[in-house]
Amino acid sequence: MKPMESKKFVLLDIDYITENDEAVVRLFGRLIGEDSNQSIIALDKSFKPYIYVHPHDVEECITDLRELKVLKIEKVRKKDIGVIKEFLKVTLKHPQDVPKLREKIWNLSSVKEVREHDIPFYRRYLIDKGLFPMSEVLVHGEVVHSSSSSVNETCLFKIDGPPEPLESGLPELKVLSFDIEACNPKGMPQEKKDPIIMISFSSNHGFRKVFSTKSSSFDFVEVVEDEEELLKKFVETIKSENPDLITGYNSDVFDFPYIRDRAAQLGVSLDLGVDGSQIKFMRRGFANAAVIKGRIHVDLYPSMRRYLQLDRYTLERVYLELMGEDKKDIPGDEIHSCWVDDGDKLEELFEYSLDDAVAVTKIGENMLPLSMELTRIVGQPLFDVSRMATGQQVEWYLIRKAYEYGDIVPNKPSNSKISGRKRIAGGYVKDPVKGLHENIVYFDFRSLYPSIIISKNVSPDTITDDCGEDDCYIAPEVGYKFKKEPVGFVPSVIGNILRERVKIKKMMTESTDPHQKHILNVQQEALKRLANSMYGVYGFIRFRWYRIECADSITAWGRDFIKKTMDKAREFGFEPIYADTDGFYATYKP
DNA sequence: AGCCCACGGGG
DNA sequence: GTGTACGTGGGCT
Numbered sequence: 153m154k155p156m157e158s159k160k161f162v163l164l165d166i167d168y169i170t171e172n173d174e175a176v177v178r179l180f181g182r183l184i185g186e187d188s189n190q191s192i193i194a195l196d197k198s199f200k201p202y203i204y205v206h207p208h209d210v211e212e213c214i215t216d217l218r219e220l221k222v223l224k225i226e227k228v229r230k231k232d233i234g235v236i237k238e239f240l241k242v243t244l245k246h247p248q249d250v251p252k253l254r255e256k257i258w259n260l261s262s263v264k265e266v267r268e269h270d271i272p273f274y275r276r277y278l279i280d281k282g283l284f285p286m287s288e289v290l291v292h293g294e295v296v297h298s299s300s301s302s303v304n305e306t307c308l309f310k311i312d313g314p315p316e317p318l319e320s321g322l323p324e325l326k327v328l329s330f331d332i333e334a335c336n337p338k339g340m341p342q343e344k345k346d347p348i349i350m351i352s353f354s355s356n357h358g359f360r361k362v363f364s365t366k367s368s369s370f371d372f373v374e375v376v377e378d379e380e381e382l383l384k385k386f387v388e389t390i391k392s393e394n395p396d397l398i399t400g401y402n403s404d405v406f407d408f409p410y411i412r413d414r415a416a417q418l419g420v421s422l423d424l425g426v427d428g429s430q431i432k433f434m435r436r437g438f439a440n441a442a443v444i445k446g447r448i449h450v451d452l453y454p455s456m457r458r459y460l461q462l463d464r465y466t467l468e469r470v471y472l473e474l475m476g477e478d479k480k481d482i483p484g485d486e487i488h489s490c491w492v493d494d495g496d497k498l499e500e501l502f503e504y505s506l507d508d509a510v511a512v513t514k515i516g517e518n519m520l521p522l523s524m525e526l527t528r529i530v531g532q533p534l535f536d537v538s539r540m541a542t543g544q545q546v547e548w549y550l551i552r553k554a555y556e557y558g559d560i561v562p563n564k565p566s567n568s569k570i571s572g573r574k575r576i577a578g579g580y581v582k583d584p585v586k587g588l589h590e591n592i593v594y595f596d597f598r599s600l601y602p603s604i605i606i607s608k609n610v611s612p613d614t615i616t617d618d619c620g621e622d623d624c625y626i627a628p629e630v631g632y633k634f635k636k637e638p639v640g641f642v643p644s645v646i647g648n649i650l651r652e653r654v655k656i657k658k659m660m661t662e663s664t665d666p667h668q669k670h671i672l673n674v675q676q677e678a679l680k681r682l683a684n685s686m687y688g689v690y691g692f693i694r695f696r697w698y699r700i701e702c703a704d705s706i707t708a709w710g711r712d713f714i715k716k717t718m719d720k721a722r723e724f725g726f727e728p729i730y731a732d733t734d735g736f737y738a739t740y741k742p
Numbered sequence: 743a744g745c746c747c748a749c750g751g752g753g
Numbered sequence: 754g755t756g757t758a759c760g761t762g763g764g765c766t
Contacts, residue, residue, distance in 0.1 A: 250755035406752035
């Protein structure tokens with residue numbers, strides 16, 4: 153028997169593999185302490201997939217389920233939108249058994265409904281174990297020595313017993329940004345025939361380099377023999393820099409797919425994972441995402457679309473917005489002429505290429521702290537969270553909260569259900585008073601919706617027909633009623649977020665360390681964003697907690713509140729000139 | 743008005 | 754991978 157060891161690490165990513173027909177969860181991390189340069193892959197065989205079954209008849213259902221060779225059947229009581237019901241928790245052998253069996257189970261005459269059947273296994277693990285990516289974890293077990301496939305120093309570790317989540321601040325991670333150039337005399341380069349001509353790197357540790365098949369007088373440029381060599385340098389650099397995060401701009405859709413196609417043509421292996429695995433492409437809706445095991449690939453483009461409100465999201469536009477300065481730019485249709493020029497224009501192209509990689513690093517430095525905080529709050533991997541719409545972030549946060557509260561998660565709506573759902577009516581808009589106004593003040597209501605949800609207890613589990621003004625809040629115009637007690641699921645969750653935010657803001661004012669202040673500011677900002685997008689779950693048609701009555705009631709209270717506030721403002725000498733959902737503008741005329 | 747399709751980013 | 758998920762604006766009918 154080997155002695156039990158403990159390892160502490162920052163949880164970067166998670167997945168599972170199958171060994172002897174059994175699912176093995178893999179936690180990818182960066183070790184903390186004396187061996188902080190080492191990666192760890194911690195393996196947990198003990199977790200099993202499960203679903204909930206809502207039976208018509210419990211005993212009959214148990215008999216039916218036994219026929220299906222499931223691992224375990226337990227009777228459990230769970231709250232379903234405020235109502236306690238008896239469910240059967242059905243444990244299965246392998247995650248893939250869930251899609252295989254759920255329809256069969258659903259079709260049993262003893263079964264009303266199958267629940268929580270579409271929660272990916274690794275997400276289930278994070279939720280049930282109380283683990284948060286981008287936070288520290290302590291595991292016990294033993295080091296496995298057969299790590300033949302690992303490229304860098306990677307510790308393979310077999311977990312014995314439950315992993316322990318630890319309280320920790322934002323980790324400092326190594327981030328490597330990259331950008332590729334390829335060109336075509338007319339239009340976008342075609343991966344079938346147009347080679348990659350340069351690859352640029354920039355890290356948050358000062359590393360800067362451009363590899364190219366042409367030489368330069370710049371010392372940041374390293375010339376290589378041919379494109380095959382260029383791609384090998386790409387792989388080598390990622391291995392030697394050994395980053396926790398790899399960032400690019402539109403790299404899910406352009407850079408990585410292009411590299412993949414060229415590498416396939418030239419026979420270059422893209423074994424970029426910390427476990428030695430090849431880069432993989434995952435279908436995520438209408439776009440693909442490039443996955444590198446154990447390193448988090450963050451494409452900053454989708455994050456920026458959600459983070460900033462702009463007309464366009466080119467790298468140049470985003471850079472200007474965040475840095476307040478123009479970035480060196482060569483229009484796409486001029487890259488070819490620069491490349492064949494071989495003179496000053498080629499030198500300019502090298503500069504531009506490196507500049508793009510550096511810009512990605514800078515944008516990342518600006519954006520990643522917020523994404524990482526959101527990851528720590530939502531509790532799903534940064535890879536996923538950075539590609540989620542805000543509504544999805546809210547949904548996964550609520551799924552975790554539902555687990556903590558002992559609530560069963562609503563099922564995703566079917567396509568037919570979605571098309572039958574009504575979209576939300578907007579907020580109040582007052583047409584602007586035309587003219588040039590002076591002494592303008594803005595009354596900000598952006599946090600209006602979260603506070604309405606809390607103060608009026610607007611939640612799918614509190615809406616009712618059966619009560620009066622004494623024990624219910626009644627929404628103006630629409631007339632929907634919400635029980636004053638008990639506190640609903642969503643109001644309770646938002647309440648906790650806002651209380652946490654107040655706590656952090658207080659710590660912020662008390663802190664004298666500017667760095668600490670900055671970190672706390674990012675934290676409270678992440679909480680604010682989450683709280684403010686929370687109301688969206690009620691009005692977005694494909695969400696689990698969709699409830700149009702809640703959405704309509706919130707906007708009705710909002711309109712009511714804005715109008716009343718505008719009347720009040722008039723009493724104090726303000727003249728409202730324009731209002732939208734988030735607030736109103738007024739001039740002051742004493 | 744309602745349907746279908748293309749687009750975003752990247753070079 | 755307990756997969757397959759956007760929102761919108763323009764042109765056309």
